Amino acid sequence: MKISVIGSGYVGSVTAACFAEVGHEVVCVDIDKKKMEQINAGIPPIYEEGLGELLRKYAGKRLIATNDYESAIRETDISFICVGTPSAEDGSIDLSIVRAATASIGAALAKKERYHVVVVKSTVVPETTEKFVLPVLEETSGKIAGKDFGVAMNPEFLREGKAVYDFMHPDKIVIGAIDQKSGDLVSELYRTFECKVTRSNPSTAEMIKYANNSLLATKISFANEIGNICKKLGVDTYEVMEAVGKDSRISPKFLNSGAGFGGSCFPKDVKALIGKAKEIGYSPILLESVIGVNEKQPLLMIEILQRKIGDLKGKKITLLGLAFKNETDDIRESRSIPVIAELLRLGAKVSAYDPMATANMKRIFPTIEYSGKAKDALESADACLVMTEWDEFKQLESEFAAMKGKVVIDGRRVIKAKSIDYEGLCW
Structure with a gap:
């Protein structure tokens, strides 16, 4: 199939390169001309194990990069939104980059006659795809979702440093679509993967991503809290957690005590979910504690x-x-x-x-x-x-x-x- 990937950061560049690896034709789209030149030259815009090899293999062949939204949308069947979703000052999600990318896609869709599916891969809080992205697409394209174009949410579960491996060997593939047709077309992209596709509505798919990252972050802060107690007691927390991790209900992963978690996902995603919870009138005490422990730890x-x-x-x-x-x-x-x-x-x-x-x-x-x-x-x-x-x-x-x-x-x-x-x- 022909795919356009909007955004060339960690998720976008890995998504583009890996889809090219499984046989799809991919167009990368970004407003950063330097990044587009790098990708066309087979040079990864960020460091990620295995990414450089894939770009050198497919750049100028099954993978090209451009700043031209209109040509990218016109020549492809499915577009993935892979732009950043940083935290606002209050910790809630900032959707300004998503809005800009969505509006550019919508403007291009206005000039396209064929059916097209827009897929949100950026991490966004529940209801964003249906209540934010979809309306912007309809407004800027003048077309109707579910009739003239499809919409879906396909979260990523990639570890930085191992993102290429994780994309090619997924534990789970989640596709939340507004209708059967949208979901079927996105599912077809993963036909060669040896992993069952979980189908849902967009909000459920969005929540799966946040629940997934929040649980991992919670395990880390829990391990750090136990570690702090163990230190005062003269107990080896690693010996404790090694035994705890042998429980099949828990597993040993993410139980190493230390200076806390960082990166582009866990802190931002937990804070965004806290913001969403408060927006709907719920006080997420546990998640706030996860962040509190992490900020104190270092x-x-x-x-x-x-x-x-x-x-x-x-x-x-x-x-x-x-x-x-x-x-x-x-x-x-x-x-x-x-x-x-x-x-x-x-x-x-x-x-x-x-x-x-x-x-x-x-x-x-x-x-x-x-x-x-x-x-x-x-x-x-x-x-x-x-x-x-x-x-x-x-x-x-x-x-x-x-x-x-x-x-x-x-x-x-x-x-x-x-x-x-x-x-x-x-x-």
């Missing part, structure tokens, strides 16, 4: 640090890890950000190293010291905070010898070195 590392070395003014503190997780350069909602901000507020000198995320963090903190190697970042440091679970950190040993003090506070339980004053955040 700052506990500062408390441990102060207990260890006292006043931080003028002290050199090294952060190992800036990305919100390993195998990505994404720093969105990284737990390193509030830690750096607090260290600077307390007058510390901050040094940092990350294998991939330095350039992105420089946009937020341009004045701190960045190094190209862990050893250089640790030189003359009074203490070190480990914020990201990069595998290379597990191999560090002699590098810590360059420190003035040997205090290492581990927020991810990755350090194996013996010749240091080591303390874990929750263990």
